[in-house]
Amino acid sequence: MTAQHEIASALGRFSDPAYADTLQKMLMPHAVYLLFLFALGACVGSFLNVVAYRFPLGKSVISPPSACPKCNTRLSWRDNIPIFGWILLAGKCRYCRNPVSIRYPLVELTTALFFAGGYALMFMGDIGPIVHRSLVETNAFGIDVVKPMELTLAWDWPALVFYLVLVSFLMAASLIDFDHFVIPIRIPWAMFFLGVGLHAWLDRQGVAGSVSIDPEFAPMGMMGIGAGVGWLISMVLLRTGVFKQSFAEGSPMLDREVAERDETGSTGGPVGVSMPLKEYSKGEVRYEMRHEILFLLPPLMLAGLLGVLSMRVEAVSDVAMWLTQSNGAGGAVGAITGAAVGGLLIWVVRVFGSLLFGKEAMGLGDAHLMVGAGAIIGTGPVAMSLFLGAFAGLIHAVVLLFGSRFRSLPFGPYLAIGAILSFFLYRPFWAQYERDILAFASMIGDLFG
Numbered sequence: 001m002t003a004q005h006e007i008a009s010a011l012g013r014f015s016d017p018a019y020a021d022t023l024q025k026m027l028m029p030h031a032v033y034l035l036f037l038f039a040l041g042a043c044v045g046s047f048l049n050v051v052a053y054r055f056p057l058g059k060s061v062i063s064p065p066s067a068c069p070k071c072n073t074r075l076s077w078r079d080n081i082p083i084f085g086w087i088l089l090a091g092k093c094r095y096c097r098n099p100v101s102i103r104y105p106l107v108e109l110t111t112a113l114f115f116a117g118g119y120a121l122m123f124m125g126d127i128g129p130i131v132h133r134s135l136v137e138t139n140a141f142g143i144d145v146v147k148p149m150e151l152t153l154a155w156d157w158p159a160l161v162f163y164l165v166l167v168s169f170l171m172a173a174s175l176i177d178f179d180h181f182v183i184p185i186r187i188p189w190a191m192f193f194l195g196v197g198l199h200a201w202l203d204r205q206g207v208a209g210s211v212s213i214d215p216e217f218a219p220m221g222m223m224g225i226g227a228g229v230g231w232l233i234s235m236v237l238l239r240t241g242v243f244k245q246s247f248a249e250g251s252p253m254l255d256r257e258v259a260e261r262d263e264t265g266s267t268g269g270p271v272g273v274s275m276p277l278k279e280y281s282k283g284e285v286r287y288e289m290r291h292e293i294l295f296l297l298p299p300l301m302l303a304g305l306l307g308v309l310s311m312r313v314e315a316v317s318d319v320a321m322w323l324t325q326s327n328g329a330g331g332a333v334g335a336i337t338g339a340a341v342g343g344l345l346i347w348v349v350r351v352f353g354s355l356l357f358g359k360e361a362m363g364l365g366d367a368h369l370m371v372g373a374g375a376i377i378g379t380g381p382v383a384m385s386l387f388l389g390a391f392a393g394l395i396h397a398v399v400l401l402f403g404s405r406f407r408s409l410p411f412g413p414y415l416a417i418g419a420i421l422s423f424f425l426y427r428p429f430w431a432q433y434e435r436d437i438l439a440f441a442s443m444i445g446d447l448f449g
C-alpha cells in the first residue's frame with residue numbers, strides 16, 4: 001500500500017460512523033466538555049451584555065474596553081470575570097460603590113447554562129437534530145444488526161456549532177428587543193449569512209444539524225430559491241423607488257409609547273434608537289399594508305412558480321432531487337429555504353393581523369429574526385418554532401391582559417425560545433409522528449383532489 005493509499009484510507013475512516021463512535025469513547029469524559037462550554041458560555045454572555053448595551057446606541061462593541069456606566073472608571077480584567085466578578089464585588093462597582101445590575105451576571109449564567117445544557121441534551125441525553133441514520137454492528141452471534149446511531153461529539157460536532165451560534169445571536173436580539181422593543185436588523189442578517197455559509201461548509205448527509213431538504217419534500221428547496229430570488233427583486237424595486245416603504249413617515253407607535261407621550265409629552269421613542277415614531281389610525285395602518293403586500297408578491301409568486309415547476313417539469317424536479325443529496329449546495333439551499341419559510345410565515349401573519357385589527361401585528365424585526373433563525377435551524381424546525389413561540393407568547397399575553405395596562409409585548413424572546421426548543425425537538429417529534437402527519441396530509445389531499 002502506498003503512502004497516498006494509507007492517507008486515503010485513514011481519511012476514509014473519519015467519515016465512518018462506527019469509527020467516529022470508537023473515537024468518541026476514547027475521548028475525554030463529558031465533564032471536561034461541560035466545564036469548558038460553561039466557561040465559554042459565561043464569556044460569550046459577558047460579551048452579549050456589552051452588545052445589548054452598546055449596539056442599539058450605535059457604539060462599537062469592541063472598543064473602548066468596558067467602564068462603569070456611573071463613574072466611567074475603566075474596568076480591569078478582575079472586574080470583568082463573568083458571573084464571579086459580580087459575586088466577589090457583592091454587586092457593587094469597586095470604584096464608586098454604586099450598585100451594578102444583577103442582570104449582567106444573570107445573562108452570563110443563562111448563556112453558560114444554555115451552552116453546557118445544549119451539550120448535555122445532545123451528547124448525554126441523545127436529544128437533538130438527529131437525522132435518519134443507523135449503524136450496522138456485528139453482535140455476539142456474528143449477526144449484523146442495524147441499530148440507531150446515537151449523537152456523538154466526534155461525528156455530530158457541527159450540530160453543536162450551529163446551536164452555539166443560534167443561542168448567542170438569539171440572546172443578543174432578545175435582550176435588545178426586551179429593552180427597546182426593536183431588533184436591530186443587522187443581527188438577524190448576520191445570522192442569515194453565517195447560517196448559509198456554515199451549512200454550505202459543514203453539512204454532511206447523516207450528520208446532526210444538517211438542514212438539507214428531506215427527499216420527500218424536495219420541491220421545498222426550489223421554492224426557497226424562488227423566494228430568495230423574489231426577495232432580491234423586491235429589494236431592487238424598493239431601492240429604485242418602484243415599491244414604497246411602508247410606514248415611511250415613522251414607525252407606528254406602540255401602546256406603551258402612546259401612553260408615555262400622553263403622560264410626559266415626549267415622543268422620544270426607544271432609547272438611543274433614532275427612529276421617528278408616528279401614531280397611525282386603524283385605517284392608516286391597513287392602508288400602509290399595501291406596500292408590504294406588494295413587496296411580498298414577488299417572493300411568494302416565484303416560490304409558488306418554482307414549486308409547481310419542480311412537480312411538473314422533470315429537469316427542475318431532477319435539480320430539486322439533486323439538492324437533497326448534495327452536501328454543500330444542499331446545505332446552503334436548506335438554510336435559505338429555512339430563512340424564507342421563517343420570514344414569510346411571520347410576515348404573512350403580520351399583514352393579515354394588521355389588516356384585521358388595524359394595528360401593527362408583530363414587528364418586521366420578528367420576521368427578520370425568523371429569517372436568521374431559519375437559516376440556522378432549517379425549514380421544519382423554524383415552522384415548528386412559530387407554533388411554540390406563538391403558544392408561549394399567547395400565555396404571556398393573557399397574563400398581561402390582567403396584570404398590565406400596556407398590552408404590547410416584545411415577541412422576539414418568545415420566538416427565540418421557540419427556535420431553541422425546535423432545534424432539539426423537531427427531529428424526535430418528526431420521527432415519532434411522521435407517519436401520522438403524512439397520512440393526515442394525504443387524507444386532506446384526497447378530500448380536495
Ligand SMILES: [Zn+2]
Nearest residue numbers: 068071093096
Ligand atoms: Zn463605578
